[in-house]
Amino acid sequence: MDRRPKSVHLTEEERNRLRELLGSGMNPTHAARQMGCDPRTARREAKILKARGLAPAPEPAPASPEQARAERLGAEFWRRKAKTAEQALAKSEHLAGELAGLRGQPWQIPDWLLAPPAPGERGRSVIGCLVTDIHMGEVIQPDEILGVNRFDPDVCRARLRRYFEASCTIGQRWASDTDCEGALLVLGGDMVSGSIHDELAATNALTSPEQVVAVVETLAAGVKMLASTYGKVHVVSVPGNHGRTTPKPTAKLYARLSYDMMVAAMLQERFRFDERLTFQHGDSKDQIVPIFGRTAFVTHGDKIGTKGGMGFAGPMLPIVRGTKKVEAQQARFGRRPDLILHGHYHTTGNAGAVLSNGSVPGYGEYADDLRADPEPPQQWLFLLHSRWWLRERTPIQLEPPGRPPKPRVRVPAGWAEADREAA
Incomplete structure (x- = not known):
């Protein structure tokens, strides 16, 4: 051997x-x-x-039990950190993959919006529909706010249907002395309720994907109505804070990680063969729309540089400050917005060349918690004239007119009879 x-x-x-x-x-x-x-x-x-001058690594000294244990704990710690990072990355990649269809969507400004007014022309017009803060899927319980309002997906559909019907009726009347070129539909964010707060996730009637499907169906019906009435429709979309898919607001990927942009992409896909419609949306949180040689600036409102309200003045002072900041910022870029369109504050206002939008849900538990002034559910309708610019505007009431609802008060059983006996 x-x-x-x-x-x-x-x-x-x-x-x-x-x-x-x-x-x-x-x-x-x-x-x-x-x-x-x-x-x-x-x-x-x-x-x-x-x-030969090529010394190899020295033999490792045997580790003490304490050192070995510390090394094992350190290795385990970094393994857990790596696993957590991998899971977070996988989640982000999955979410980006779900929304990947939003990127690369072609969009264009239609010619009928671009041409400036010609000398001596009769006057051309565009009917503007500002739709923001739909909050599809949210539920407002009447009992929690003494019965002054209620909201759920069925109420949401009925209110949007009323809005588009009114837009077609009133808009035609406004444009009767002009050559109406078409309709501008601005989807200004918060199309869905989302699940950005635990209370929304617990009380919403629909999950976030279901909210997207429901609001796309409802908006598609409205788009068809506008196209049938005005012939051409240009749809502009920006993201809002309720549509975000991240726990906290972000600066990067704000639009790409938004359900609002998924709504826009699904609408565009649905009408891809309809030549009457054009769409405008992208990776930015804002959009600029040239109209008759002027510009409209579209943003949701949560990123105008101010937040919240100011005492008895409510949110109007922050809105004015924020829109002035937007104007100053755009001026530094060499752009001057002739009209700023936004929502977010659920407050209807027209402070100068600004249309601040109300909301579709109307007064809810959050507003009641702030003791805020009640505002009915309403959305702006306006007319842009080639010569006179913002010539007509009115907030469309989304509920039929009538007396304010009486507060709902529940009386425990036996109280009413006790009062009668005492009398």
Whole structure:
């Protein structure tokens, strides 16, 4: 039986490979284990390399039990950190993949919006529909606000149907003395209720994907109505804060990670063969629309630079400050908005060249919690004239007119009879 050391049987190729491992910094014990040879051979080769000026890595000193335990705990900690990071990255990639269809969507400004007024012309017009803060899927319980309002998906559909019907009726009347070029439908964000707060996630009637489907169906019916009435429709969309898919608002990827942009993309896909419709939306939180040689600036309102309200003045002062900041910012870019369209504050206002929109849900638990002034559910309808610009505007009431609802008060059983007996 041959009992010579295994090192004797190393071929020249194996010996060169062993020297490469030692020269790369591997210590002799590990190199011998990898090559399957006697450690003495590896140490001998290491001495040869050292003599040539290529010292291999020194043999590791045996770790103490405390050091070994610390190393194990450290390795476990970083494994957990890496796993958490991988899960977060996978979630982001999945979400970006779901919304990937939003990127690369072609959009264009139609010619009928671009031409400036010609001398002596009769006057051209565009009917503008500002639709924001739909909050499809949200539920407002009447009992929680003494019965002054209620809201759910069915109420939402009925109110939007009333809005589009009124837009077609009133808009035609306004444009009767002009050459009406078409309709501008501005979808200004918060198309869905979303699940950005725990209370919304717990009380919404629909999940976020179901909200997207429901609002697309409802808006598609409205778009068809506008196209049938005015012939051409240009749809402009921007993202809102309720449509975000992130726990907190972000500066980067704000539009790409928004259900509002999914709504816009699904609408565009639905009408891709209808030449009467054009769409405008993108990766920005804002959009600029040229109309008759002027510009309309569209944003949701949550990123105009101011937030909240100011005492008895409510949100109007922050709205004025914020829109002035938008005007100043755009002026520094060499652009001057002739009209700013936004929502977010659920407050109807027309402070100068600004249309601040109300909401479709109307007065709810959040407003009641703030003791805010009640505002009926309403949305702006306006007419832009080629010569006179913002010539007509009115907030469309989304509920039939009538007396304010009486507060709903529940009287415990027996109280009424006790009062009668006492009388």
